[in-house]
Amino acid sequence: MIVAVPRETSAAERRVALVPAGVAALAKREVSCQVEANAGIAAGFTDEAYREAGAEIVADRATLLQAADVVLQVRTLGANPTGSPTDLDDLKPGAVVIGMADPLGSPAAATEYASRKLTLFALELLPRISRAQSMDVLSSMATVAGYKSVLLAAYELPKMFPLLMTAAGTQKPAKVLVIGAGVAGLQAIATARRLGAIVQAYDVRPAAREQIESVGATAVQLDLATDDAEDKGGYAKALSAEQEDRQREQLAGVVAQCDVVITTAAIPGRRSPLLITEKAVSAMQPGSVIVDLAAERGGNCEVTQPDQTVEHQGVKILGPTNLPSTAPLSASQMYSTNLINFFSLLIKDGELTIDTEDEVIRDTLVTRGGEITNTRVQQLLE
Ligand code: NAD
Numbered sequence: 001m002i003v004a005v006p007r008e009t010s011a012a013e014r015r016v017a018l019v020p021a022g023v024a025a026l027a028k029r030e031v032s033c034q035v036e037a038n039a040g041i042a043a044g045f046t047d048e049a050y051r052e053a054g055a056e057i058v059a060d061r062a063t064l065l066q067a068a069d070v071v072l073q074v075r076t077l078g079a080n081p082t083g084s085p086t087d088l089d090d091l092k093p094g095a096v097v098i099g100m101a102d103p104l105g106s107p108a109a110a111t112e113y114a115s116r117k118l119t120l121f122a123l124e125l126l127p128r129i130s131r132a133q134s135m136d137v138l139s140s141m142a143t144v145a146g147y148k149s150v151l152l153a154a155y156e157l158p159k160m161f162p163l164l165m166t167a168a169g170t171q172k173p174a175k176v177l178v179i180g181a182g183v184a185g186l187q188a189i190a191t192a193r194r195l196g197a198i199v200q201a202y203d204v205r206p207a208a209r210e211q212i213e214s215v216g217a218t219a220v221q222l223d224l225a226t227d228d229a230e231d232k233g234g235y236a237k238a239l240s241a242e243q244e245d246r247q248r249e250q251l252a253g254v255v256a257q258c259d260v261v262i263t264t265a266a267i268p269g270r271r272s273p274l275l276i277t278e279k280a281v282s283a284m285q286p287g288s289v290i291v292d293l294a295a296e297r298g299g300n301c302e303v304t305q306p307d308q309t310v311e312h313q314g315v316k317i318l319g320p321t322n323l324p325s326t327a328p329l330s331a332s333q334m335y336s337t338n339l340i341n342f343f344s345l346l347i348k349d350g351e352l353t354i355d356t357e358d359e360v361i362r363d364t365l366v367t368r369g370g371e372i373t374n375t376r377v378q379q380l381l382e
Contacts, residue, residue, distance in 0.1 A: 001030070001031050001032070001069045001070065001347075001350065001351070001352060002032055002033075002034060002067055002068055002069050002070070003018075003026060003031050003032065003033050003034070003068065003069070003070045003071075003072060003343075004033075004034050004035075004036075004058075004064045004065060004067070004068035004070070004071045004072070005017055005018045005033060005034070005035045005036065005039055005055075005071075005072050005073075006036045006039060006061060006064060006065065006071065006073060006087070007036045007037075007038060007039040007061070008039075008073065008074050008075060008080075009080065009082065009083065009087075010074075010075045010079075010080040010081060010082055010083065011081070011082050012322065012325060013042075013074065013075060013080075013322065013325050014042035014043055014325045014326070014328035015042075015043055015074045015324065015325055015328045015331050015332045015335060016039050016040040016042075016043045016045060016074065016328075016332045016336075017072040017073050017074050017099060017332075017335060017336065017339060018033065018035070018072050018336045018339065018340075019040065019043070019045055019332050019333050019336040020040070020045055020049040020050050020052065020053035020055070021053065021333075021336070022336040022337070022339070022340050023035070023050055023053040023054055023055040024053045024054060025340050026340065026343075027053075027054045029344070029347050029350065030350035031347065031350070032054075032056070033050075033054070033055040033056070034055065034056045034057075034058050034064055034067065034068070035047070035050045035055045035056070035057055035058070036057075036058055036059075036061055036064050037057050037058065037059045040332070042328055043328035043329050043331075043332040044328070044329040045329075045332070061087075061090075062090045065087060065090035065091050066090050066091070066092065068091065068092075068095055069095060069096065069352065070095070070096045070097075070098065070343070070352065071091065071095065071096070071097045071098070071099075072098055072099065072339055072343070073097065073098070073099035073100075074099060074100060074332075074335060075099065075100055076097050076099035076100065076101050076120075077101065077109050077112055077113070078101035078102045078103060078105075078106040078109030078110070078122070079099070079100040079101050079102040079106070079124075085112045088112055088113065088116050088118060089116070091116065091118055093116065093117035093118070094117060094118075094119065095118055095119070096118075096119040096120075096121065096346075096352065097113065097118055097119070097120050097121070098121045098123065098339065098342065098343060099121075099122075099123065100122065100123055100124055100137065101120060101122040101124070101366065102122070102124065103120075103122040103124065103125060103366050103374065103376075103377045104124070104125075104268060104269035104376065104377070104380065105269070105297070107377045107380040107381050108381070110366050110367055110372050110374075110377050110381070111372070111381070113366065113367040114367040114370055114371060114372050115370070117369060117370045118367060119354070119365070119367060119368045119369075120365075120366040120367045120368075121342070121361075121364045121365055121366065122364060122366050122374075123135070123137045123138075123338070123339070123342065123364065124137075124138060125363050125364045125366070125374065125376070126138070126342070126360065126363065126364050127233070127359055127360060127363050128233055128234050128235070129359075129360075131360065132360050134337070134338065134341040135338050135339075135341045135342040135360070136338060137334075137335055137338045137339070138183070139183045140331070140334035140335060140337075140338055141324040141331060141334075141335070142182065142183035142184035142187070142264075143183060143184070143187045143334070144323060144324040144327050144330060144331045144334070145184045145187075145264075145293055145320075145323040145324055146183065146184035146185060146186065146187030146188040146191065146262075146264065146293075147187050147188070147191045147327070148320075148323040148324075148326055148327055149184070149188050149262050149264075149291040149293055149320070149323060150176075150188050150191040150192045150195065150260075150262065150291075151191070152291055152318055152320065152323075153176075153260045153262065153289045153291050153318075154174075154195060154260075156289045156309075156316050156318065157174060157259060157260060157287070157288075157289050158287040159171070159174055159259065159287070160174070161173065161174045161176075161192070161195035161196045161197045162195060162196025162197070163196060173196055173197055173198050174192075174196075174197045174198070174259045174260060175197065175198050175200075175257060175258045175259050175260070176189075176192040176197040176198070176199045176200070176258060176259065176260040176261075176262065177199075177200050177201065177202070177220070177254055177255060177258040177260070177261045177262070178192070178199065178200070178201040178202075178217065178261075178262045178263075178264070179201070179202050179203075179251065179261065179262070179263045179264065179265055179275055179276075179300065180202075180203055180263060180264035180265035180266065180293075180294075180300070181201045181202070181203035181205075181208040181211060181212045181264075182203070182208075182264060182266070184264040184293055185201060185203065185262070185264040186211055186212070186215050188262045188264065189201050189212065189215045189216065189217045190215045190216070192260070192262075193215065193216045193217070197260070199216065199217040199218070200217055200218045200219075200220050200254065200258070201217040201218070201219060201220065202219070202220035202222065202251065202254070203236075203265075204224075204226050204229040204236050204239065204247075204265075205226075205229050205230040205236055206226070206227055206229065206230070207230060220251075220254055222246070222247060222250045222251070223246070223250065224239070224243050224246055224247055224250070225243075226239065226243065235267070235268050236265070236266075236267055237267070238267050238270060238273070239273065244273065244274070247273075247275065248274070248275060248276070248277055248280070251275055251276065251280070252276070252277070252279070252280035252283065255276055255280050255281075255283070255284060256280070256283040256284055258284070258288065259285070259287075259288050259289070260288065260289050260290075260291070261276065261284075261288075261289075261290045261291075261301075262290075262291050262293065263275060263276065263290065263291070263292050263293060263294055263299075263300035263301060264293045264294060264300075265294055265300050266294055266297065269376075269380070270297075271297055271298040272294035272297040272298050272299055272300050273300060274298075274299075274300065274301075274302060275300045275301070276290065276300060276301040276302065276303075277302050278302045278303055278312070281301065281302070281303050281312050281313070281315050281317065282312070282313050282315075284315045285314075285315075286313065286314025286315065287314060287315075288314075288315045288316075289315070289316045289317075289318070290303075290304075290315065290316070290317045290318065291318045291320070292304040292317060292318065292319045293320070293323070295307070295319030295320065295321050296321040299319060301317055303317045304317055304319040305317075305319055306319045306321050307319060307320065307321050342360070342364070345358065345360060345361055346361070354368070356373075
């Protein structure tokens with residue numbers, strides 16, 4: 001079985017799907033890896049390191065893809081805003097593509113895979129169950145994004161994060177609010193705490209309260225009656241319009257008291273909930289910073305522009321959409337480990353085996369044999 005690792009083509013993407021340690025791990029499972037020249041260089045992995053791990057370096061992308069039984073990518077068509085189906089034309093029918101494909105945000109891309117009889121596994125669809133935790137790329141990338149969001153805010157904030165008592169007087173600690181305490185939010189809380197900030201956090205899921213407190217923040221309580229805000233997959237459900245209004249109104253008071261607000265609130269397959277209005281931004285102190293990690297799906301803040309820093313009445317609002325790519329070495333190592341753990345489910349005695357009785361495989365499979373097999377994606381295309 002030949003596994004190909006192409007260079008990522010999305011603008012400013014610095015991650016690579018498989019790191020040299022992953023090549024060595026696959027070699028033990030009788031899988032040969034071919035890596036496009038310079039595929040890992042932006043993440044800190046040279047062609048030489050891949051060769052030493054046992055990979056063959058291929059200079060020509062089309063040659064690499066034409067020989068592949070399996071392609072491992074970070075952003076494949078669907079999740080690559082600058083992507084075109086050209087790569088797919090080079091793959092042989094039946095070839096397997098594994099990567100992030102944003103199947104719920106860009107379901108139409110699935111038809112491109114199906115029409116070429118390609119098998120697509122979209123890692124965003126992995127079920128959030130214990131057995132799949134070691135494969136969970138969303139958690140890994142959210143961990144990096146949460147960490148980096150706080151560093152960005154600290155860099156932009158005109159004051160320091162920690163309490164400092166010096167001969168030149170006392171500097172009060174920065175006040176940070178994290179909205180959305182999933183994987184990214186909890187990592188943001190922990191990072192802001194390590195820098196010495198006073199941290200509050202809010203999430204609509206009642207279960208998040210204990211997690212917020214366990215990483216050292218104070219949980220903000222709103223009067224919203226959201227006891228049933230969590231679905232059986234552990235994700236937040238969308239609130240009613242009335243609940244959303246009340247949430248925005250009550251959050252505005254907390255936001256106004258904070259130096260930094262990090263927002264991460266998301267509902268799978270939907271626009272991000274709007275939590276901070278332009279009016280709430282205007283009520284913040286000049287110099288305050290908002291980092292909106294939901295910018296890619298419309299943003300949690302009304303003023304956010306994706307991948308831009310907007311200055312609104314002295315408040316800076318950052319909308320980074322690909323923070324994992326700004327720590328490409330760590331992000332690629334985590335992604336690669338997740339990917340190998342998933343891919344290992346598909347290898348039996350060195351052969352590719354797709355067992356759709358396994359829910360981890362079935363839920364992640366999007367297209368196979370010319371069909372869109374995933375019911376969630378099918379529904380979005382109806
Ligand atoms: P996510 O990225 O989908 O959303 C981020 C956070 O935003 C969530 O905590 C969500 O509750 C919150 N949110 C949504 N709407 C909101 C609103 N209106 N106001 C405030 N907050 C709002 O979430 P995620 O980080 O991917 O994690 C989702 C859940 O899955 C969490 O419970 C997490 O612990 C769980 N999880 C489980 C596993 C596993 O068992 N394998 C792995 C990862 C995450």
